[in-house]
Amino acid sequence: MSFLSQVDRRASFLIGAALALVACELFSQGEPSGEGSGGSAAVSPDVPGLSKAKRTPSKQGPWAYVLPVDHGVRADGSGKGHFRAPRFHGEHNGIDLLAPIGTPVFAACEGRAMAGASRSFGRWIHLVCPVPPGLVRSGNPHASFFYAHLNESKLPHDRWVPVGKGDTLGTVGKTGNAAAASIQPHLHLELIIQGSLRAALDERHLGNDQSSVPEAVAFLRALDERCLEPHGFQPKSGALRRARRFDPFVALTCLSHDKPSFVPAPEPLEFASSAWSKFYLARGFNVDRGPDSLLLAGN
């Protein structure tokens, strides 16, 4: 789907005035964060370029995997990247997907996204989309994905734009607190379930906020019934949720069907990752290769 057709369909929330402001905003929001590892400028707000760079998912599902390669979970001298891994501040709030700097990162779902930068997350992208209808028990829950430590972003800062599932949002990097030499490049990916579109758009993904919402609990129950239990799929730790946060690998495995097979990372990163099978179990499919068909039937 082209960018323009997306705009047509989403005219109700992408007000024309916002488009009219694009030209001046391009030049007011382009400053790099200054925290990067020497990559290109933080902002390349040529939004129509998103559709040109869009991956064509080879398999279908409500959501899509976020990388074109799979080198598993970061495991280097500075720590481990699995969900709820120990951290000096408590626990890891997402997963760290090891990948070389410059690897494209894709939108996990169709929704709206914007870019930004901060001292700890480096260059980040915030993506919001509805929870797939088959997993909604009540209300209007929305997913809030957070991509951090990016080398570059293809989205404007501080302004929501529509994105399609599989669109290229930016590239893997080492910005923010991943800049240390001992930390290998990776995508830090978080998934929070919020009770409304407004709450998902306002979500800041701050580590010191561990509040929960009923919709996050309901999402876990629905996914458990529709995907985890039928396929004997579970993290060996048993930890799927942390307050309103959810394990992104589990959600993407249940809701997408295009994860590349795990392969060891190329040198010099080959020492720095663990395969998914170290952390997850499944009955009937190989968690490193990914399922052969969509686990969530009927969506």
Ligand SMILES: [Zn+2]
């Ligand atoms: Zn991380």
